[in-house]
Amino acid sequence: xxxxxxxxxxxxxxxxxxxxxxxxxxxxxxxxxxxxxxxxxxxxxx
Numbered sequence: 001x002x003x004x005x006x007x008x009x010x011x012x013x014x015x016x017x018x019x020x021x022x023x024x025x026x027x028x029x030x031x032x033x034x035x036x037x038x039x040x041x042x043x044x045x046x
Contacts, residue, residue: 012045 019026023037032045 014022014024025035025037027033027035027042033042034045035042
């Protein structure tokens with residue numbers, strides 16, 4: 001797995017592969033709402 005860091009971008013971008021490996025489910029992408037697959041708690045992106 002490769003990681004790319006761009007110091008000029010202040011948003012975190014992850015690939016669909018990484019999201020799946022971390023168990024992240026995107027619920028509402030525009031609003032930044034997501035959750036881990038093994039939890040019921042919704043989270044907000046900062």
